[in-house]
Amino acid sequence: MARGLAIGDTYSKVSDLFSVYEWVMIVVAVLVYGAVFYAVLRYRRRGDEYRRGTDKRTITESIYALVLTAIAITLFTLTYRTEGRIDPVAAKGGVRVDIVAFQWQWQFGYPDFGKTVLGKQDQPATLVVPVGTLIRFDGVSRDVIHSFWVPAERFKRDEFPGTHTKFDLTFDRVGTYIGRCAEFCGLHHTDMDFFVKVVQRTEFDRWVKT
Amino acid sequence: MSVATLPRTAGLVGWIASTDHKRIGARVATYSFGFFLVGGVFALLMRTELARPGLQVVSRDTYNELFTMHGSVMFFLVMTPLALALGMYLVPLQIGAVDIAWPRLALVGDWLIPSGGFTMLMGFATNHGAAKSGWTAFAPLSDITRSPGYGQDLWIVGAVLATLGAYALAVSILVTVIRFRAPGMTMLRLPVFTWSMVVTVLMVIASFPALVIALALLFVDRHFDSEIFAGAGGATVYQHLFWFYGHPVVYVIFFPFVGAVGEVVATFSRRRFFGYHALVLSLLVFTALSMSVWAHHMFATGRVTNQYFSLTSTLLAVPAGVEYFDLIGTMIGGAIVFSSAMLFAIGFILLFLIGGLTGIIVASPPIDYHVHDTFFVVGHFHYTIFAGSLFGFFAGVYYWFPKATGRLLREGLGKLHFALYFVGANVTFFPMFIAGWEGMPRRVADYKPIHDLSLVNLISSIGSGVLALGTLVFVWNVWVSMRRPVLAGNDPWEGQTLEWWTTSPPPRHNFDSLPPVKSYAPLYDRRMGET
Numbered sequence: 183m184a185r186g187l188a189i190g191d192t193y194s195k196v197s198d199l200f201s202v203y204e205w206v207m208i209v210v211a212v213l214v215y216g217a218v219f220y221a222v223l224r225y226r227r228r229g230d231e232y233r234r235g236t237d238k239r240t241i242t243e244s245i246y247a248l249v250l251t252a253i254a255i256t257l258f259t260l261t262y263r264t265e266g267r268i269d270p271v272a273a274k275g276g277v278r279v280d281i282v283a284f285q286w287q288w289q290f291g292y293p294d295f296g297k298t299v300l301g302k303q304d305q306p307a308t309l310v311v312p313v314g315t316l317i318r319f320d321g322v323s324r325d326v327i328h329s330f331w332v333p334a335e336r337f338k339r340d341e342f343p344g345t346h347t348k349f350d351l352t353f354d355r356v357g358t359y360i361g362r363c364a365e366f367c368g369l370h371h372t373d374m375d376f377f378v379k380v381v382q383r384t385e386f387d388r389w390v391k392t
Numbered sequence: 393m394s395v396a397t398l399p400r401t402a403g404l405v406g407w408i409a410s411t412d413h414k415r416i417g418a419r420v421a422t423y424s425f426g427f428f429l430v431g432g433v434f435a436l437l438m439r440t441e442l443a444r445p446g447l448q449v450v451s452r453d454t455y456n457e458l459f460t461m462h463g464s465v466m467f468f469l470v471m472t473p474l475a476l477a478l479g480m481y482l483v484p485l486q487i488g489a490v491d492i493a494w495p496r497l498a499l500v501g502d503w504l505i506p507s508g509g510f511t512m513l514m515g516f517a518t519n520h521g522a523a524k525s526g527w528t529a530f531a532p533l534s535d536i537t538r539s540p541g542y543g544q545d546l547w548i549v550g551a552v553l554a555t556l557g558a559y560a561l562a563v564s565i566l567v568t569v570i571r572f573r574a575p576g577m578t579m580l581r582l583p584v585f586t587w588s589m590v591v592t593v594l595m596v597i598a599s600f601p602a603l604v605i606a607l608a609l610l611f612v613d614r615h616f617d618s619e620i621f622a623g624a625g626g627a628t629v630y631q632h633l634f635w636f637y638g639h640p641v642v643y644v645i646f647f648p649f650v651g652a653v654g655e656v657v658a659t660f661s662r663r664r665f666f667g668y669h670a671l672v673l674s675l676l677v678f679t680a681l682s683m684s685v686w687a688h689h690m691f692a693t694g695r696v697t698n699q700y701f702s703l704t705s706t707l708l709a710v711p712a713g714v715e716y717f718d719l720i721g722t723m724i725g726g727a728i729v730f731s732s733a734m735l736f737a738i739g740f741i742l743l744f745l746i747g748g749l750t751g752i753i754v755a756s757p758p759i760d761y762h763v764h765d766t767f768f769v770v771g772h773f774h775y776t777i778f779a780g781s782l783f784g785f786f787a788g789v790y791y792w793f794p795k796a797t798g799r800l801l802r803e804g805l806g807k808l809h810f811a812l813y814f815v816g817a818n819v820t821f822f823p824m825f826i827a828g829w830e831g832m833p834r835r836v837a838d839y840k841p842i843h844d845l846s847l848v849n850l851i852s853s854i855g856s857g858v859l860a861l862g863t864l865v866f867v868w869n870v871w872v873s874m875r876r877p878v879l880a881g882n883d884p885w886e887g888q889t890l891e892w893w894t895t896s897p898p899p900r901h902n903f904d905s906l907p908p909v910k911s912y913a914p915l916y917d918r919r920m921g922e923t
Contacts, residue, residue: 196758203756207749214716214745218738221723225661228727232886233663234920235725243670243717250713254706254752261702261756268758269698285538326533327627329692329765333831336762340693343532345624347694364692364765366526366835368538369452373838 189334189359189380191352192268196336199264203257268337271348276316277386279309283321283328283341283363286370295390301376308377312386313356321347329365332378338364353380409499412900413492413568416502417481418796420561423506424473430513431465432863434458436856439820443853445841455837456524457543461513463527464547468554469509471645471777474785476501476561476596478648479589481796483565485891485898486583488574488906493567501560504553512550515543523547526835528638529610531621531630536614545614548607555600555637562596565589574890576909580672583889583912584658584665587672588651591679595640595647598683603637606630628695635686643682645777647675649784650715653737656787657719659885660734661726664913667718674711674718681708691757692764698757705755712748716741731885732806736787739814740780747775750825765835768828771821779817786813786866793873794880798896802878805869812862819855823848888913 280291287301290309301307311317321330323341331338332351339349363374381389406415438458441449450458484492492498515522520541525534534544569582569590582590609620610630621630658665665671681704687696688705719741728734750772754760763769786809794800827848832839839845883892892915894903907914 196762199756200753200759203753203759207753211745211749214720215742217720217724218741221720221726222728222738225724225726225728227662227729231662231727232919233661233726235663235666237664238667238669239721240670243667243714246717247670247710247714250710251707254709257752257756258703258706261706261758262699264756264758265698265702268761326538327530331765331833333762338692338761338764342624342627342693342695344622349694360831360840362831362833364833366456366530366533366765368525368533369456371456371833372452372836375840 189353189355189357191354192337193335195264195267199260202260206253206257269349271350272316272318276318276350277312278318278320279311281319281321281330281341282324283330284324285326285368286363286374288330288361288363288374288376290376292390297390306375306377308358308379309361310379310381310386310389311353312383313380314352314354315383317351317353319347319349319351321349326367327365328363328367328374330361331364332359332361334359335378340365353378356380356382411491411495411499413480413484413495413498414796414898416492416495416498416561417477417479420473420477420480420502420505423509424470424477427465427469427506427509428474429863431462431470432860434462434465436860438462439853439856441837442839442849444850445839445846447838450837452837453521453524456835457516457522459835460524460526460547461515461522464512464523464551465509466777467527467641467645468512468551468558469505471781472554472558472641473505473561475592475645475648475781476558476565478585478652478785478788478792479565479592480561482792482891483568483586483589484572485795485894485902486586486889487569487572487577488890488903488909489568489572490901490903491572492564493571494564497560498564501557501564504557504560508550508553508555508557510550511553512547514550515546518542518546528634529607530634531610531613531627534610534614535621545611548611548614552604552607555603559596559600562593562600566593566597574906574909580669581909581912581914584654584668584671585648585651585889587675588647588654591675592644592647595644595679595682599637599640599644602633603641606633606637609633624695628690628693631690631693632687635689638689639686640682642773642776643678646781646784647678649740649781649788652788652791653740653784654719654722655887655889656733656737656791657722658913659791659887660729660731660737661723662729662886663722663726664888664911664916665718666721666725667714668912670714671718674714678708678711681711688755688760691760702755702757706752708755709748709752716745731790732801732803732810733787733790733885735807735810736783736790736813739810740783740787743775743783743814743817744780746822747772747777747780750775763828765833766828767824767832767834770834771824771828774821774824775817779821783813783817786810791885792891793870794884795891795896795898797874798880799873799877800880800884801873802869805865805872809862809865809869812858812865816855816858816862820852820859821855823852823855827852883915886915886919888916890914 282289288307290299299307321341323343328341329338359378361376522543525539612618685705687701690696880896
């Protein structure tokens with residue numbers, strides 16, 4: 183699967199984990215396909231025979247099931263460790279951003295700077311963040327469930343009405359990235375986009391005061 | 393009830409009111425296939441809209457109705473009833489029973505399902521159109537403010553009716569297996585398909601009530617201001633109730649087709665099913681696990697214990713792997729005949745694997761944070777349900793059609809059908825993985841012409857046309873085979889289980905005599921001179 187450009191910390195962690203899964207799955211698929219093609223080519227019917235094979239191989243199958251369990255537990259352990267590095271949220275530091283999602287726009291607030299960005303029709307909201315800085319998000323929805331998704335960061339989190347969702351992200355590469363609502367939210371769900379603009383700290387400080 | 397007193401109903405009354413389990417099974421399968429064509433047309437309309445960026449064919453509103461009804465029709469009216477229809481028809485035959493248990497209950501279930509279907513589809517005739525909050529109808533999007541109009545209400549009533557109907561069929565099948573087995577047919581001599589039905593109906597009985605409760609409460613919320621699903625807590629509770637049904641149901645629409653593939657693989661490898669006891673155990677483990685994975689649909693909510701549901705979901709690889717071991721183990725050492733049924737079974741093994749392996753990927757919460765609610769997931773579950781379950785269903789159709797009708801389907805057309813489906817499924821569903829990974833959410837009528845989204849969507853839309861063509865070939869095959877019959881005889885494939893002992897189609901009372909049952913493959917034993 184295409185890697186794209188790493189834009190942040192979460193991106194790297196998810197990509198590392200995914201490439202492990204990807205390789206395990208490719209190896210499994212090659213083995214299974216190999217077995218099927220071997221069976222199909224080697225054991226086609228040639229005469230009128232009716233086969234009297236072994237009906238079971240309990241020991242082989244038990245060992246095989248144990249190997250599968252070991253693979254599953256290994257993958258789960260990697261997942262567990264990665265999730266342990268993505269889910270926790272910091273109590274202080276960085277830049278705070280309040281997300282308000284509603285049908286069918288985004289609003290981004292900077293409580294430390296008293297600034298708010300509101301999306302309008304044909305002019306999606308742009309979330310401006312300083313590069314290489316911890317961004318502490320606090321999201322909520324005003325109506326139905328929405329989901330804050332930045333594909334380039336490989337991360338999304340649902341925004342529920344009436345309760346706040348917290349998560350941290352870091353963006354390590356200057357540039358503009360698309361963000362989308364991922365949870366179906368009604369008529370204009372298709373158009374509920376936003377932009378993430380990652381800028382240098384000095385530029386952010388200048389922008390946030392305007 | 394003695395054989396002589398079994399009611400025999402003919403004509404129009406027989407067609408609509410017969411309690412013969414074979415009539416019920418055939419009826420459910422027939423109208424479900426009709427609904428399959430309806431849901432397929434919805435899918436084709438969506439793929440046509442998505443072939444190019446921009447809105448060309450339908451409006452956003454119509455598109456939202458289309459994907460809602462596509463999912464609803466395929467789950468409630470096609471795959472679930474088809475799974476139970478196979479069981480209704482075959483379980484009594486496979487266990488040597490005269491009839492189904494509680495046939496009138498089964499008849500009620502039989503008619504509740506299409507009643508629900510028509511109720512649901514009637515939404516298109518209302519002012520606000522059909523339901524458009526997704527087949528999941530998440531609160532609060534599905535409340536009266538955000539989803540006004542009767543379309544959503546008709547959807548609720550229709551889904552409840554169809555679910556209750558499926559429940560009635562399931563109860564009838566389970567009681568049949570427990571009470572009506574022929575002499576010698578112990579539980580560990582049940583054919584592979586019958587075992588797959590046993591675990592299927594156990595899941596139906598355990599999980600379907602959760603949906604009925606969720607939708608009943610949703611209905612109350614919509615009309616009596618009860619605010620049960622209001623706020624974050626309510627919205628989360630709805631998802632728990634929905635997925636407590638919504639995950640087991642994907643195994644309900646999977647296991648019977650694994651069972652069908654198992655029978656087909658054994659018969660056309662011309663040997664007994666390999667690893668029977670391991671398969672039975674794996675089905676039971678699978679069933680137990682299937683009841684404890686539901687919240688893996690909720691990783692991105694941040695409101696469930698992701699680690700627990702990730703562990704249970706990842707462990708599903710173990711029983712699934714055992715099933716693969718047994719299926720391929722049956723082929724190795726066999727004498728494989730490449731009939732249409734066997735081709736669909738091999739197609740199932742090859743393509744379901746892609747759905748299963750991507751399932752392990754989305755069972756990892758950090759990866760799911762990215763791919764959840766995107767076309768990646770759409771690709772994943774179409775590989776499981778279309779390229780898996782539906783391929784298994786067609787393997788079963790080519791295998792058992794001669795038993796049910798006394799006529800063989802045309803093998804040439806069957807192979808053409810398989811080729812179109814095999815190519816079409818990959819061309820349609822594989823590009824979806826790329827679209828989702830690159831940033832295309834699911835349930836969107838349009839996408840921006842960025843990344844490679846335009847190309848992958850166009851390829852996917854072309855593939856859906858190939859699938860439509862394959863479906864037409866199948867319909868033509870049934871038509872030709874019924875009009876110009878090639879008689880099948882009792883046992884055209886040299887089958888191994890009891891349904892091949894009786895005539896095709898079987899008489900009202902199923903069997904005039906029964907062979908001794910000493911294993912899960914009594915006719916194989918007899919052919920090998922072991923009984």
